[in-house]
């Protein structure tokens with residue numbers, strides 16, 4: 492058994508659990524990474540001596556604050572806000588903001604922890620962070636969302652900065668929210684800097700950032716299939732979610748000649764056996780984003796589809812699957828069902844959508860399984876390019892950025908294969924443990940930077 496801090500994996504996780512009482516998502520994320528890292532560092536004395544694993548499992552800091560705002564009926568409302576600055580060993584803290592009633596410290600700590608290794612995997616100089624609030628944007632007017640965002644930034648501004656910590660969007664935070672928050676930051680500091688990414692194109696945003704996460708997920712899927720001399724063309728794909736990541740993943744499946752069968756939201760999923768083509772995806776984007784509607788309404792617009800209330804799409808027969816909604820939406824039974832129905836590859840668009848048991852089912856079966864920290868890294872990678880453009884005060888063309896996104900995803904795939912090829916041959920066609928590859932490649936760069944700094 493590998494050891495670090497003179498303990499085995501079970502004892503290490505028990506310690507993480509003890510120190511993070513009531514934070515199951517954070518413990519789950521650490522567990523998932525630690526099981527691969529234990530083996531990797533077994534014979535590497537320096538990592539043990541400097542307690543690197545113990546140190547990366549502790550965020551640099553967690554800032555929590557009160558956010559007061561006034562609703563349209565003049566009621567005073569109180570929300571909680573957080574920013575978790577997990578690790579800045581390889582660059583300023585970077586990661587999204589999530590506005591959803593389920594948000595708590597455990598969820599943000601897990602997301603910031605994952606973000607650290609994801610950002611490292613991109614090859615760009617970005618540390619890991621995440622933040623958000625238990626504010627629920629659903630059913631709120633634009634003015635209510637604006638007042639909330641302004642109040643949130645009135646506290647957050649003192650903890651962020653273009654060389655310190657650069658937030659972006661995540662669940663419940665899109666172009667509208669980023670615009671309100673950027674406006675408030677600029678107003679308070681009187682500085683026009685690249686403090687947020689995912690900005691509007693008029694004020695420093697980057698082309699291709701909106702599409703980047705979803706497109707990147709499917710590029711990664713394509714890279715996995717290509718290693719096995721296969722492709723997306725002619726394959727069916729089930730997708731969960733109907734937000735930014737899900738709709739753009741769906742779009743790229745269509746571009747590459749595949750057929751999308753499902754989309755979902757927190758109310759259930761729609762199954763369209765005719766395929767959800769580009770025109771239907773545009774309808775979903777408008778309906779979910781601009782009209783802030785429900786996916787259930789799809790069946791009225793497209794009667795070829797059926798709506799399955801309260802269910803997830805994993806029972807639909809498919810070749811490929813991309814969970815793109817939220818964490819722990821795919822368990823062991825779902826994983827077994829997917830494989831029984833013929834699924835050969837899974838790429839995670841969401842962060843940690845497959846739980847630990849589900850991942851084990853996929854790994855044991857040896858199917859192509861891409862963890863979120865690799866497959867959905869295209870979004871933050873494009874954010875990294877938005878930061879570069881802001882710092883250089885210039886804008887790159889759409890063609891350039893589309894090409895760079897493909898290259899970035901290919902680079903992430905290559906790094907995973909380097910540490911995850913099960914036959915030790917990164918250049919061959921053999922099976923790859925992408926979870927292990929992503930964890931080790933992501934960890935190594937952060938750990939080596941931490942070693943260079945000594946004990947800080």
Ligand code: NDP
Pocket residue numbers: 591593660661662663664704732733734735736737755756757758815816817818840841842867868870871
């Ligand atoms: P959006 O807010 O655009 O969409 C979220 C989607 O997921 C909606 O369809 C929403 O349904 C559904 N959803 C959210 N929470 C739940 C829940 N608790 N149960 C069921 N369905 C839920 O978010 P994104 O598309 O940006 O994010 C989706 C996932 O991708 C998240 O895990 C996020 O962390 C991850 N991600 C996002 C990146 C980005 O660039 N945006 C980058 C990398 C990862 P409903 O409308 O009913 O709430």
Ligand code: 2IT
Pocket residue numbers: 585586587588606609657658659660661688842867868870871872874
């Ligand atoms: O989970 C993620 O990678 C994101 N929400 C995007 C973060 C970013 O900084 O672009």
